[in-house]
Amino acid sequence: MKKLILASLLVSSTLSASMLYPTDVKPVYLAPDSKDIAGKLLPTNGIDVIEESGDKIKFSLKGFVNPAASNVIYYSNGERIIALSFAKTKTPKYEIIKKGETGKWDEVKVIAYTTKDNLEKDLKPMLDRAKQTYQESCSICHHLHKESQYNPNQWPSLFKSMLSRTPIDKKDEWLIIQYLQKASKGDVK
Incomplete structure (x- = not known):
């Protein structure tokens, strides 16, 4: 019983970190109970954990969207460093932080879900x-x-x-x- 409690505390403390980084390509879902993979989160892209929900975590990620390809969130403005990509039929709603000007991409924040495994605190x-x-x-x-x-x-x-x-x-x-x-x-x- 003590081992189970200790393991739970370790997982909780890992997931309560403000920024976590996936170590490999991770599945992304649009709802906590969904089994339908909507996209992929690529390694090294920092996510903020919002909450745990069953076997998944709810997270937010900030990045940039090219208005011509709204299903891909990029790491930086104008460079094709993919942070998070969604199937064209599964594009999530995202919050525009700053509208792009003169050919620049929109800075956005997206909220989605992924599995709890293969996330590290240190990049x-x-x-x-x-x-x-x-x-x-x-x-x-x-x-x-x-x-x-x-x-x-x-x-x-x-x-x-x-x-x-x-x-x-x-x-x-x-x-x-x-x-x-x-x-x-x-x-x-």
């Missing part, structure tokens, strides 16, 4: 692991590209074109892409 170890995996795996065939050599919009297709020739596990694909995109714009130190 740095995750980014360090992505960096190490990239450095160890992506210099087998050629000289290692510097993260800043390509811009955030170029990294996904470049990385995916070489992925099959590396020992990188498929589950780490988006973790490394997110690392490369964010490092290329100087957001990873």
